[in-house]
Amino acid sequence: MASMYGNKLKISIFGQSHSPAIGVTVDGLPAGFSIDMDRLQQFLARRAPGQNAYSTTRKEADVPQFLCGLYNGATCGAPLTAIIQNTNTRSGDYAELADCPRPGHADYPAAVKWSGHQDPTGGGHFSGRLTAPLCVAGGIALQMLEERGVAIGAHIAQIADVNDAPFDSVNLSAKTLRSVTEKAFPVLDDGAAAPMQAAILAARGEADSVGGIVECAAVGIPAGVGDPMFDGLESRIAAILFAVPAVKGVEFGAGFSCASMRGSQCNDPYVIRDGAVRTASNNNGGILGGIANGMPILVRAAIKPTPSIGIRQDSVSLSRMEEKTLVVHGRHDPCIVPRAVPVIEAAVALALLDAML
Numbered sequence: 001m002a003s004m005y006g007n008k009l010k011i012s013i014f015g016q017s018h019s020p021a022i023g024v025t026v027d028g029l030p031a032g033f034s035i036d037m038d039r040l041q042q043f044l045a046r047r048a049p050g051q052n053a054y055s056t057t058r059k060e061a062d063v064p065q066f067l068c069g070l071y072n073g074a075t076c077g078a079p080l081t082a083i084i085q086n087t088n089t090r091s092g093d094y095a096e097l098a099d100c101p102r103p104g105h106a107d108y109p110a111a112v113k114w115s116g117h118q119d120p121t122g123g124g125h126f127s128g129r130l131t132a133p134l135c136v137a138g139g140i141a142l143q144m145l146e147e148r149g150v151a152i153g154a155h156i157a158q159i160a161d162v163n164d165a166p167f168d169s170v171n172l173s174a175k176t177l178r179s180v181t182e183k184a185f186p187v188l189d190d191g192a193a194a195p196m197q198a199a200i201l202a203a204r205g206e207a208d209s210v211g212g213i214v215e216c217a218a219v220g221i222p223a224g225v226g227d228p229m230f231d232g233l234e235s236r237i238a239a240i241l242f243a244v245p246a247v248k249g250v251e252f253g254a255g256f257s258c259a260s261m262r263g264s265q266c267n268d269p270y271v272i273r274d275g276a277v278r279t280a281s282n283n284n285g286g287i288l289g290g291i292a293n294g295m296p297i298l299v300r301a302a303i304k305p306t307p308s309i310g311i312r313q314d315s316v317s318l319s320r321m322e323e324k325t326l327v328v329h330g331r332h333d334p335c336i337v338p339r340a341v342p343v344i345e346a347a348v349a350l351a352l353l354d355a356m357l
């Protein structure tokens with residue numbers, strides 16, 4: 001499987017949702033960096049399941065065990081490998097899915113590609129569970145970037161039809177990013193939290209699900225970081241964001257809104273602020289020609305509703321080649337968005353660290 005990413009920084013994700021463990025190997029980390037394990041665990045806890053009424057009831061501690069790559073608590077130059085034990089699996093809930101694929105999930109194309117040998121339990125290698133080791137690597141990347149003066153943070157921009165206030169794309173600060181990531185429900189406008197949570201609980205009560213948008217920003221990336229074309233910052237960030245399960249759209253800056261603007265509106269005029277070249281607006285999201293221009297990097301990821309829902313759905317029996325109905329069992333998030341916020345931060349951090357190295 002092509003579960004690898006990166007140029008200077010090589011990341012490999014392995015395991016399945018219900019295998020004994022899942023994990024990550026990271027090659028290319030600079031030697032001599034001391035990882036703050038307490039901060040890393042706090043970061044992983046933001047993604048961990050089973051913490052509230054609007055997430056899955058599956059509970060996992062998500063404590064990484066480092067097998068190699070560290071010496072006296074610091075990176076030693078060798079590939080770093082960490083695993084996370086899967087301790088709370090119920091594989092029987094997925095017995096029917098090998099023959100009757102879930103609409104909206106990878107069950108059917110995976111069965112075709114691997115001739116029925118794929119692991120269907122818990123979604124196998126396609127499960128959102130695999131974002132836990134991604135967050136191990138990304139949590140380390142966040143700490144390394146912070147040492148380089150770069151801060152990254154994200155918030156819930158939208159759930160269902162409820163919107164949060166957007167980031168200030170021009171005057172965004174590291175303090176703002178820190179403050180929103182420290183919230184139990186990461187929104188800029190605290191008044192948006194209750195209606196968002198109500199939308200999630202309403203969907204759960206109807207055995208359904210809802211999606212949303214995560215907005216992520218990075219400040220402190222110097223102008224000149226990145227490359228043109230295939231190794232551009234947008235290319236690198238989009239590639240790893242689309243590896244996050246359920247992400248169906250990515251836009252930078254004003255994104256698709258640029259299509260309805262004129263050039264005179266979309267262009268970001270250059271100005272001098274505090275002796276540095278800046279732009280008066282940031283419709284291009286801090287990236288031009290694949291290279292950072294010194295403004296905040298701004299990206300949004302659209303996340304679809306959880307495909308595993310309790311409502312009866314139309315599907316097929318692959319063994320009998322006939323249509324049938326399916327009711328999905330098991331424990332699933334009625335909305336992936338809140339737990340996806342740190343995952344998006346981790347993904348953006350890995351892309352930017354890879355580019356800076």
